[in-house]
Amino acid sequence: MPLAKEEGLGVISYNPLAGGLLTGKHILAEGPTSGTRFTLGAAAERYQDRYWHDREFNTVEALRTVADLAGFSLTTLAVAWVLSNPIITAPIIGASRPQQLADNLKAVELKLDDSLKQKLDDLTAEYRRGDSLR
Numbered sequence: 001m002p003l004a005k006e007e008g009l010g011v012i013s014y015n016p017l018a019g020g021l022l023t024g025k026h027i028l029a030e031g032p033t034s035g036t037r038f039t040l041g042a043a044a045e046r047y048q049d050r051y052w053h054d055r056e057f058n059t060v061e062a063l064r065t066v067a068d069l070a071g072f073s074l075t076t077l078a079v080a081w082v083l084s085n086p087i088i089t090a091p092i093i094g095a096s097r098p099q100q101l102a103d104n105l106k107a108v109e110l111k112l113d114d115s116l117k118q119k120l121d122d123l124t125a126e127y128r129r130g131d132s133l134r
Contacts, residue, residue, distance in 0.1 A: 001087050010089035013082050017094065019047045021056060022078040023103075024064055028057040037094070062123050070116055072106075079107035081120045 004011045017023055019037040032038030038047045060074070067077040082091045093104045112120070 001085075005087050011087050013088050013091045015094070016079055016082040016091040017075060018051050018056070020094070021051045021060060022063070022074055024060065024074040026057075026060075028052070028054065059123060059127075063120070066116070066119050066123070072110065073103045075103035076106045076110060077120070079104050080110040080112055081117065081124075083107055083110075084112045084117055 001011065003009070020026065020033075026033055026036075026038070032044075032048065032052065038044055038052065063077070064074050067074045070077060072080070079091055079093065082088055093101075095101045095104060
């Protein structure tokens with residue numbers, strides 16, 4: 001990211017909703033929701049290995065609380081947070097049905113205030129260090 005900023009490169013972020021985890025539809029104790037990236041195809045195991053852990057679900061719950069207090073869906077808030085980074089050109093969203101686009105598209109118009117952005121930055125700091133912690 002610092003290199004992209006320094007060189008004026010565009011950055012297209014992949015997986016801003018963590019394979020759907022940041023939609024809030026998954027429940028750890030119930031297992032992956034059928035028909036999602038966590039259950040379909042060759043990538044299902046990789047998604048589960050990467051995201052299906054207590055730490056991630058605890059973070060989702062903390063983010064859900066912030067989203068509720070701010071009056072936005074978790075999906076909208078997550079995509080808006082990605083878009084709030086001036087380095088990001090665009091996020092790659094993975095809607096599989098037209099109705100899933102609504103919350104994603106609302107994020108384009110949402111301007112996060114500094115306090116809200118800081119809360120999100122604080123809650124996600126450990127994830128932005130890269131894969132070395134996994």
